[in-house]
Amino acid sequence: MDYQFDFSFLAEYWPELLRGLWLTIKMSVITIALGFAVGTLFAIGRSSQRSWLRRLCAIYVEVIRNTPLLIQMFLIYFGLASLGLKLGADxxxxxxxxxxxxxxxxEIMRAGIESIRKGQLEAANCLGLSRLQTLAMIVLPPATERVYPALTSQFILIMLTTSVVSQISAEELTSIATRIDSITFRSFEIYLVVAILYILLAATVRIFFWLLGRLAFPRLRRLGTPL
Structure with a gap:
């Protein structure tokens, strides 16, 4: 093998890589927060006593889960543009x-919500708690605690998923790396560095949510439940 490894060229492109990394972090934070909020609302809808609301939420979940993210992204970015609604890539x-x-x-949160015993809901009803109070104080805290490890894995997946947005020219880490590769033709070096950055970022996210879980859910801390 005559290939000569050379990482020295990266010194020139570090500012661009860091800019892409920062956009990846921002996208991850925003999508994790909004994804959890919207997903929880749909989970509540899927657990509703109203059949029409359950069906509507179920249709949404099945349609989204059975189509690729890339196709959904193309529909939003290119499809809406073809209809005259032009939105930014980010x-x-x-x-x-x-x-x-x-x-x-x-689906993760629905599993947590459905794990709550009916006796707890009946007790909340006897205490005169409203539906909103029951959800906020009786249902969602223990439901989130029970599925928190699965949520943590999902949140890390969200962070890694941001790499596909390079397909619509959003300049996050992978997009920047691809552009640098097209200039330098040092594919192995640049993508190795990017892979290491993603590993470090994923480890940081996991540690953050591990600490958050210990602070938010004392029972997990006492039981030593792995996240």
Missing amino acids: FCAILAIVINISAYTC
Whole structure:
């Protein structure tokens, strides 16, 4: 093998890589927060006593989960543009990821909600708590605690999923790496560095949610439940 490894060229492109990394982090934070919020709302809808609402949420989940994220992103970015509604690449990327990931978060949170014993709901009703109070104080906290490890894995997946937004020219880390590769033709070096950055970022996200879980859910801390 005559290939000569050379990482020295990266010194020139570090500012661009860091800019792409920062956009990846921002996208991850926004999509995690919005994806969890929207997914939780759909999970509540899927657990509703209203049959029409359950069916509507179920249709949303099945449609999103059975189509590729890339196709959804193309529909939002290129499809809406062809209809005359032109939106920025970053906005479309975030919107597509939130729509996609909320469907998966919905199913995770629904499992947590359905694990709550009916006796707890009956007790809340006897205490005169409203539906909103029951959800906020009786249902969602323990439901989130029970599925928190699965949510953590899903959140890390969201962060890694941002790499596909390079397909619509959103300049996150992978997009920047591809552009640098097209200039330098040092594919192995640039993508190796990017892979290491993603590993470090994923480890950071996991540690953050591990600490958050220990603070938010004391029972997990006492039981030593792995996240």
